[in-house]
Amino acid sequence: MIPPADCALGLVGRSPRIAAVRQLIEKSARNRVPVLLLGETGTGKEVAARAVHNACARGQFVPVDCGSLVGTLMESELFGHARGSFSGAIENKKGLVELADGGTAFFDEIGDLPLEMQVKLLRLVQEREFRAVGSLQWRKVDIRIIAATHRNLKAEIAAGRFREDLFYRLNVFVIHLPPLRERREDIPLLVEHFLELGRAAGLHPFSPEPEIMELLTSYDWPGNVRELKHAVDRMAAMYSASGFPAYALPSVLQNLMAESAMRHFSGAIESTAAAPVEDFRVRPPSPVFSIPETEKATIRNALSAAQGERAKAARLLGIGRTTLYRKMKSYGLTCE
Ligand SMILES: Nc1ncnc2c1ncn2[C@@H]1O[C@H](COP(=O)(O)OP(=O)(O)OP(=O)(O)O)[C@@H](O)[C@H]1O
Ligand SMILES: [Mg+2]
Incomplete structure (x- = not known):
């Protein structure tokens, strides 16, 4: 079992880098300024976002997948719509932002949000107000805004794909999730954590031999914690009394x-x-x-x-x- 101090806030790890992330999350609970989570894919940005929400839990945590907000329905998905505002809008519908009222809206992959939506989000971040599609009324909401991206937003601004004014509004309280290769000491703990989760889900319990653990610790994990979790799940699923076959390991x-x-x-x-x-x-x-x-x-x-x-x-x-x-x-x- 992992001692509670090593998995506080749902973040497993005892490296100084993870300890610093935990401290920032705790600090973020003292106010309601927007939090921007940056880090490579699979480093735990969503885990951290939930931890920020839970650190001063109020209302619901509503994830908004900005990458999937495409096409004509995205605005209605986000801000809701008024009855009759477009064909098919047979009744008033609440959007994700309204659902998050009193709680937290987590804008995941904010770097993928189309430009035309960024301007609407800017108003929400600045004024905490929005307008449903087909409605003339601005509505105020009380929400905590958290955003995350694996992209380099400054490079996105330079390429004309991200609004600078939105960036400065979001870039207030920034937490960087370090890549796993920069905190290898957390790998054995994470492996133990994922094996524990596997056991709870009925997978064969096993502890990796020291050679395997050494291998897992020496690998660079470009897909970070997510890739490690998949590898451990695969190993646990294929494990038998005679060990586990090496094809259970990622090919690298x-x-x-x-x-x-x-x-x-x-x-x-x-x-x-x-x-x-x-x-x-x-x-x-x-x-x-x-x-x-x-x-x-x-x-x-x-x-x-x-x-x-x-x-x-x-x-x-x-x-x-x-x-x-x-x-x-x-x-x-x-x-x-
Ligand atoms: N510190 C951690 N402790 C425990 N589990 C973690 C930790 N970091 C990440 N995970 C697990 O790794 C997986 C990926 O984490 P998460 O979805 O938060 O990453 P992400 O940074 O949002 O990735 P992406 O950029 O691809 O969306 C999840 O299964 C999550 O539970
Ligand atoms: Mg994510």
Whole structure:
């Protein structure tokens, strides 16, 4: 179980970077100024947005997916519409902004909001008022505004895709969610957290071997925490008593695993003058299914490179003869 201090506010992690994010979230609860969450994809912007809302929970948390607000219905989706304002508008309808009244509106992927909607949002952020489609009346709302994006908004402004005035209105209380590769110390904790969630959902409980944890910690995770969560879920779903197959790992990790097995064994070969080494070194150790299977295939390759001579194969592998015999026995390998 993860100690409560390491998953406070729903944010798992004990790195100084995550501790700083937590502090900012707590500070944000002291006022109702807009909060802007920035960070690469999968870094936890939505988790942080919910934490900001929960830190001074009032009313509902209403997510608005700005990327999906396209076409003619987007304005009505956001601000609602009056009956008869367009064909199909058979009754008054509340929009997301009104639903969030008294609570929080979370404008997710704000960088994807079309320009014509940005001007309407500006009014909402500035004056806390909006007008439903087909209505002449401005309505006041009391909402907390949180926005998030993985985009570089300054670059978007320079490209003419984002309004500068809206940017300055939103850029008041900014929280940067750091990429996972800059806080690797959180990875084991996150893995444990996702395994715990998996267990609760009925997945096979398991704890990754140290080699696997090392692999998970050394990878850069371009998709950040989301990518790590998917990898852990996949591993848990495919786990069985004999371990989990390496194809449960993202393919980049399978490659890393193969490379590290290769490095280990080819390092051993370099220290010997064995003749048929070339052939052994260029061949991948196996299609890499799991650490035991990688090992088994590597031993088989070494035996074949040593033309069945066990002492030579042991030398190639850099292990003792008895260890090799024991491993051959346990893997059911012979010298043919
Ligand atoms: N610190 C964290 N602790 C626990 N779970 C986390 C943390 N950060 C992210 N997650 C989990 O990772 C996944 C992605 O998080 P989230 O949706 O908040 O990312 P995001 O930054 O909004 O991504 P995107 O930019 O792609 O929308 C979710 O399943 C979320 O629960
Ligand atoms: Mg998100």
